[in-house]
Amino acid sequence: MATPHVVILGGGFGGLYCAKALAHAPVKVTVIDRQNHHLFQPLLYQVATASLNPSEIAIPIRYVLRAQRNAEVLMAEATRVDVANRRVTLVDGHIDYDFLVVATGATHSYFGNDAWASRAPGLKTIEDAVEIRQRFLLAFEAAEREDSEEGRRAALTFVVIGAGPTGVEMAGALAEISKKAMGQDFRHIDPRSARVLLVEGLDRVLPSYEPALSEKAEAHLVKLGVEVLKGRRVTDIDEQGVTVGGERIAARTVVWAAGVAGSPIARTLGVGLDRAGRVLVAPDLSVPGHGEVFVVGDLAVVMQDGKPVPGVAQGAIQGGEHAARMIMRAIAQEGSEPFVYEDRGSLATIGRNAAVADLGRVKLAGFWAWAVWAFIHVLFLIGFRNRLFVMLSWSWSYFTYQRGVRLIQRKVPPTLLSADDDPSIEPPAPRGDA
Amino acid sequence: MATPHVVILGGGFGGLYCAKALAHAPVKVTVIDRQNHHLFQPLLYQVATASLNPSEIAIPIRYVLRAQRNAEVLMAEATRVDVANRRVTLVDGHIDYDFLVVATGATHSYFGNDAWASRAPGLKTIEDAVEIRQRFLLAFEAAEREDSEEGRRAALTFVVIGAGPTGVEMAGALAEISKKAMGQDFRHIDPRSARVLLVEGLDRVLPSYEPALSEKAEAHLVKLGVEVLKGRRVTDIDEQGVTVGGERIAARTVVWAAGVAGSPIARTLGVGLDRAGRVLVAPDLSVPGHGEVFVVGDLAVVMQDGKPVPGVAQGAIQGGEHAARMIMRAIAQEGSEPFVYEDRGSLATIGRNAAVADLGRVKLAGFWAWAVWAFIHVLFLIGFRNRLFVMLSWSWSYFTYQRGVRLIQRKVPPTLLSADDDPSIEPPAPRGDA
Numbered sequence: 001m002a003t004p005h006v007v008i009l010g011g012g013f014g015g016l017y018c019a020k021a022l023a024h025a026p027v028k029v030t031v032i033d034r035q036n037h038h039l040f041q042p043l044l045y046q047v048a049t050a051s052l053n054p055s056e057i058a059i060p061i062r063y064v065l066r067a068q069r070n071a072e073v074l075m076a077e078a079t080r081v082d083v084a085n086r087r088v089t090l091v092d093g094h095i096d097y098d099f100l101v102v103a104t105g106a107t108h109s110y111f112g113n114d115a116w117a118s119r120a121p122g123l124k125t126i127e128d129a130v131e132i133r134q135r136f137l138l139a140f141e142a143a144e145r146e147d148s149e150e151g152r153r154a155a156l157t158f159v160v161i162g163a164g165p166t167g168v169e170m171a172g173a174l175a176e177i178s179k180k181a182m183g184q185d186f187r188h189i190d191p192r193s194a195r196v197l198l199v200e201g202l203d204r205v206l207p208s209y210e211p212a213l214s215e216k217a218e219a220h221l222v223k224l225g226v227e228v229l230k231g232r233r234v235t236d237i238d239e240q241g242v243t244v245g246g247e248r249i250a251a252r253t254v255v256w257a258a259g260v261a262g263s264p265i266a267r268t269l270g271v272g273l274d275r276a277g278r279v280l281v282a283p284d285l286s287v288p289g290h291g292e293v294f295v296v297g298d299l300a301v302v303m304q305d306g307k308p309v310p311g312v313a314q315g316a317i318q319g320g321e322h323a324a325r326m327i328m329r330a331i332a333q334e335g336s337e338p339f340v341y342e343d344r345g346s347l348a349t350i351g352r353n354a355a356v357a358d359l360g361r362v363k364l365a366g367f368w369a370w371a372v373w374a375f376i377h378v379l380f381l382i383g384f385r386n387r388l389f390v391m392l393s394w395s396w397s398y399f400t401y402q403r404g405v406r407l408i409q410r411k412v413p414p415t416l417l418s419a420d421d422d423p424s425i426e427p428p429a430p431r432g433d434a
Numbered sequence: 435m436a437t438p439h440v441v442i443l444g445g446g447f448g449g450l451y452c453a454k455a456l457a458h459a460p461v462k463v464t465v466i467d468r469q470n471h472h473l474f475q476p477l478l479y480q481v482a483t484a485s486l487n488p489s490e491i492a493i494p495i496r497y498v499l500r501a502q503r504n505a506e507v508l509m510a511e512a513t514r515v516d517v518a519n520r521r522v523t524l525v526d527g528h529i530d531y532d533f534l535v536v537a538t539g540a541t542h543s544y545f546g547n548d549a550w551a552s553r554a555p556g557l558k559t560i561e562d563a564v565e566i567r568q569r570f571l572l573a574f575e576a577a578e579r580e581d582s583e584e585g586r587r588a589a590l591t592f593v594v595i596g597a598g599p600t601g602v603e604m605a606g607a608l609a610e611i612s613k614k615a616m617g618q619d620f621r622h623i624d625p626r627s628a629r630v631l632l633v634e635g636l637d638r639v640l641p642s643y644e645p646a647l648s649e650k651a652e653a654h655l656v657k658l659g660v661e662v663l664k665g666r667r668v669t670d671i672d673e674q675g676v677t678v679g680g681e682r683i684a685a686r687t688v689v690w691a692a693g694v695a696g697s698p699i700a701r702t703l704g705v706g707l708d709r710a711g712r713v714l715v716a717p718d719l720s721v722p723g724h725g726e727v728f729v730v731g732d733l734a735v736v737m738q739d740g741k742p743v744p745g746v747a748q749g750a751i752q753g754g755e756h757a758a759r760m761i762m763r764a765i766a767q768e769g770s771e772p773f774v775y776e777d778r779g780s781l782a783t784i785g786r787n788a789a790v791a792d793l794g795r796v797k798l799a800g801f802w803a804w805a806v807w808a809f810i811h812v813l814f815l816i817g818f819r820n821r822l823f824v825m826l827s828w829s830w831s832y833f834t835y836q837r838g839v840r841l842i843q844r845k846v847p848p849t850l851l852s853a854d855d856d857p858s859i860e861p862p863a864p865r866g867d868a
Contacts, residue, residue, distance in 0.1 A: 037840075037842070053839075062619040066619045075575040076579070126841070185497055385834075388830075405487075405489040408469065408470045409561065
């Protein structure tokens with residue numbers, strides 16, 4: 001029999017750790033991703049908030065696997081899986097497999113309001129992060145040029161929707177930068193007057209954490225100046241702002257950190273999906289009826305002890321490694337085993353010196369949680385250079401309160417201001433408190 | 435009399451050094467730029483070749499001027515100057531001045547072949563650099579997936595047009611990365627087989643340098659594997675490649691480093707321009723007939739000792755500072771003085787350990803020129819953080835031969851391959867030399 005061919009869709013945590021776990025298996029491995037890089041998503045919000053460079057949390061997948069001789073990397077976009085014929089269709093070709101691991105993750109869901117996407121971008125890719133960074137920085141530029149107090153207020157109002165870890169981290173970072181990093185840079189506005197609102201439909205922030213940690217996280221957020229709106233749903237988002245539980249909030253910048261939708265390729269597997277489009281896998285992570293197809297990471301719904309395995313890096317890493325073991329057992333003609341998720345805890349940071357950590361028996365908040373958070377995130381970053389540069393960036397920000405990546409990179413819209421009749425710009429008039 | 439208002443268009447070297455030179459002058463200063471950042475253009479080619487992050491050579495203009503209380507920064511795009519009424523029109527407003535300094539620089543010229551722009555991007559902005567980086571990295575990804583030897587050859591052929599400092603530095607860096615940094619990353623291609631061609635219409639590389647240094651630079655380029663085509667003009671660029679002096683070269687990636695065109699706002703000044711659209715300024719850098727309007731940097735044509743002041747950072751810095759002095763003299767009702775450019779030398783790097791330096795009496799080539807080049811470039815970078823990170827990036831690249839920013843960041847085109855009938859992709863077949 002020819003060497004079995006394992007095709008892995010997606011070079012995130014699930015796909016990459018699966019490929020690495022197969023390094024010494026008697027298989028050929030092909031990792032397919034539409035990006036050239038593995039992205040360390042837990043730090044993506046730091047790119048969106050001008051702390052880190054995109055390249056510091058990304059690394060070429062083929063560079064990570066360069067020494068693994070049984071693996072190759074293909075930059076391509078998979079559109080469909082034909083499980084009956086064991087074939088993956090790409091936008092520009094196809095590829096056959098003996099074993100398939102689908103690790104294409106999830107994206108955000110606007111709960112049917114797809115029109116909100118352009119007004120309230122989510123945070124899943126480097127491109128999203130650069131877009132949000134640009135909007136955030138442009139808001140201050142626009143505020144500096146606004147004539148009316150009303151326009152200035154809207155420009156300096158930032159709304160983050162969804163108070164899971166990403167939303168909490170975003171809101172904390174936005175508040176911190178506004179209060180600390182913009183210092184003396186502006187003449188007509190005081191960046192410290194910026195409002196950051198965090199909106200959550202459920203009744204507490206970090207709803208998947210212990211209630212005691214939610215409380216501590218909220219207290220930290222409030223201390224940073226974030227306005228937390230709990231138990232309130234967003235009913236509308238338009239050019240001028242958002243409507244939250246009936247209340248209208250004028251805001252130029254809105255960020256979406258709510259809702260999960262499985263990657264669309266799941267629909268072509270011909271198996272059961274949950275409402276969010278994620279695959280209901282068998283206990284061994286395979287697809288029901290196709291023991292040679294596995295789904296791991298955010299795209300899989302795995303129930304354990306009556307609750308779902310959380311969509312975090314550890315879930316994907318352990319799932320990817322489990323799928324690799326199952327493939328090796330199948331080749332050795334051994335039976336499959338159920339996946340057992342080992343909960344290593346949850347972490348979320350809320351700003352300088354502040355985080356919450358749920359490490360099973362140990363629950364931390366404040367500085368030590370923050371230190372644990374920083375250590376673990378550097379540890380799981382791939383690549384020595386990335387680790388070094390992230391640590392340096394953090395140290396620099398820590399001591400200077402500055403953000404090193406205040407770069408508006410993309411084509412700038414020709415106008416920052418809303419339609420107005422040729423406004424005249426006055427020469428420098430320092431603001432009152434200067 | 436009210437405090438005179440100095441408007442500076444452009445936050446490059448000329449504009450920024452002019453603003454700083456006015457720090458203690460009895461004026462109000464407004465710096466207008468359509469970007470939020472000052473860009474250190476001499477290192478832009480290192481962003482295009484995946485060595486440096488965009489933010490490491492860019493810094494928010496308002497951060498640089500944060501402590502200069504008589505200055506403010508406006509992110510806006512100027513479209514027209516009305517010299518009679520001393521007013522600048524912006525896309526979204528207007529602003530009046532008492533003194534105007536136009537430092538909007540130059541862009542590349544395609545000599546009337548504007549259709550070439552999309553095929554052969556030039557290198558002037560961060561966006562250009564990220565675009566070229568993406569094309570360069572995608573070329574290797576496409577080559578890895580190409581079935582035909584012909585397609586692979588075209589994908590791995592890089593043509594740089596124009597052998598001034600930017601073209602020489604680009605070609606050297608592209609060759610170096612192909613030979614060294616891609617190492618074991620690919621399975622079906624050998625990145626070392628990439629061809630880098632440098633095309634120059636004149637009869638030597640670095641035509642503005644001493645002939646002896648041109649020879650040394652060319653020797654270094656050839657040693658790196660660059661094919662130098664001198665005295666040959668590009669007559670066509672299309673989807674499949676370029677035509678150089680009648681010869682057809684199939685190439686997927688083409689970079690434009692030739693031609694200069696003054697920023698379009700110059701045309702609204704109502705004064706004489708040269709063929710490239712640059713302003714023919716008076717000896718004091720003012721615009722003939724308007725002593726209160728100055729043009730500095732790449733947009734100005736300044737003749738000295740029978741030859742033009744070169745379009746380099748030093749020319750812009752000294753010009754900006756001169757314009758500031760002239761404004762202060764005018765306010766003090768003193769007469770104007772001619773601009774005297776002090777030539778501090780020219781530098782160009784050709785890769786690891788190799789550069790050429792023309793420092794007046796001292797002419798260097800090789801390692802010491804390279805050391806001088808690195809020292810001066812770090813020195814003129816603005817911002818401690820940028821200096822630190824650039825030095826670290828260089829050290830890391832120097833010792834590892836790697837490039838830290840191999841990131842394809844923008845939306846990836848859905849297909850890497852040219853139209854083909856559903857090509858099947860074979861599982862891993864290591865290349866011959868593995």
